[in-house]
Amino acid sequence: MRQKAFRVPRVSTSAALAGGTVASLAPGLLPRTPSAQAILTSLLVLIALAVAGLIRMALRSLRFGVRQLVRLRVVAAVAAILLVGAAMGYAEHWQNELRAAMGVGGIGPWYWAQWLVWTVPLVVVVVLIARGVRWVVRRLGRVRSVAAGAALLVAAQLVIVPSIVEWRKSAYASANSYLDPGLAQPDSPARSGSPVSMASWPSLGAEGRKFVAGTPARTVRVYVGLNSAPDLDSRVALAIRELERTGGFERHHLVVTVPTGSGWIDGDAAKGLDTRFGGDVALAGLQYSDAPSWVTFVFGRHAAEESARRLFQAVEQRISTMPHPPKLYIYGQSLGALGGSSVFRDDADEDARTCGALWAGPPAGQVHHGRATVLANASDPVVRWSPSLLWRAPDLTGTRPDAPVPQWFPVLSFLQTTADLLGALNAPSGHGHRYGTDQGTVLPDC
Known part of the structure; x- marks a missing residue:
């Protein structure tokens, strides 16, 4: 039986993997756990892969010679590996600067091993699900796929979303009524x-x-x-x-x-x-x-x-x-x-x-x-976060310089600050x- 030869990823795939990873490793405001960093990396990589897929579809519809880029696959893959390696090195340096300012232990190889163990399965599972959905759409055909999608959307609006809302309301009320036995x-x-x-x-x-x-x-x-x-x-x-x-x-x-x-x-x-x-x-x-x-x-x-x-x-x-x-x-x-x-x-x-x-x-x-x-x-993402962060640097007048402050970049700083919101209360006092x-x-x- 012939074994299927290993195929070097497309140029667009290498670019998406590198771009999403590098963006996720850009300097943030707070120390991050490996799992938190992995979730952000997975999210941005998946978005980048989706964008790359859309670009490929658009080029094919324009009959652009995408196959001409095959010779560049190895170059793109090596460049992506080097770029991600450099981003990891700088991210470790930045994280350790933040942690030193906040009195938290630094990170090293074990951090990146855990990050990798979290990131790879997350990306692979979502990609496989997306491919499964694409296979189903092809089997059903365009008309039946649209009908099935509309039915699922209606079900979500009428049943799933209200159920989730009621469940969360019940959870909030339950947490509010909890009587801590250790509180006199x-x-x-x-x-x-x-x-x-x-x-x-x-x-x-x-x-x-x-x-x-x-x-x-x-x-x-x-x-x-x-x-x-x-x-x-x-x-x-x-x-x-x-x-x-x-x-x-x-x-x-x-x-x-x-x-x-x-x-x-x-x-x-x-x-x-x-x-x-x-x-x-x-x-x-x-x-x-x-x-x-x-x-x-x-x-x-x-x-x-x-x-x-x-x-x-x-x-x-x-x-x-x-x-x-x-x-x-x-x-x-x-x-x-x-x-x-x-x-x-x-x-x-x-x-x-x-x-x-x-x-x-x-x-x-x-x-x-x-x-x-x-x-x-200055390290508080709640103080900095605003939709305007997408296109304008935040006004830090009056903030206390408690830790190093990352340079502002359009869009990227908004994404990083949004991610830091999730851990804003987990920072040291x-x-x-x-x-x-x-x-x-x-x-x-x-």
């Missing part, structure tokens, strides 16, 4: 969720319970969860009653803390605020969603803005009637920063209505500044989208 219900009357609180411990949600159970105990912490009251109006009213019950309005400082999408308020920020005011402070937060921040940012950003606006206005109105009102501040991280900033018309309005504001890691820096303090790590107690200690005063 606060017994201090100065905390929501305590036995005397009007907002019950179970109703606060997973993130709300973490917030009110945090230390130190001398700070008033008010939190109202999605299940604490049936609608936004009643949740805002409950938050005001909780501030009155806990003595929050009697403290010299009151901070409206706007949570992220899942209801999370950074415990380090709360500790920093306690340190900043020597414990003479009340923190008040209102949950507006149980979904992750990125989901809320895409599908429900209005909820973050509306809840922040309503709570701040209610607090503002209440203290306006007091002869000796507390100083009023506002704080938000990530989506919470966008929600908090939306309370105000502009910088002047923010300065006039608050004693101070602090925004940590605001997406694309889209917040009012004025006298506000904006904390933004003080890097990426992770901020420390300085979120509270550097809050400005009036």
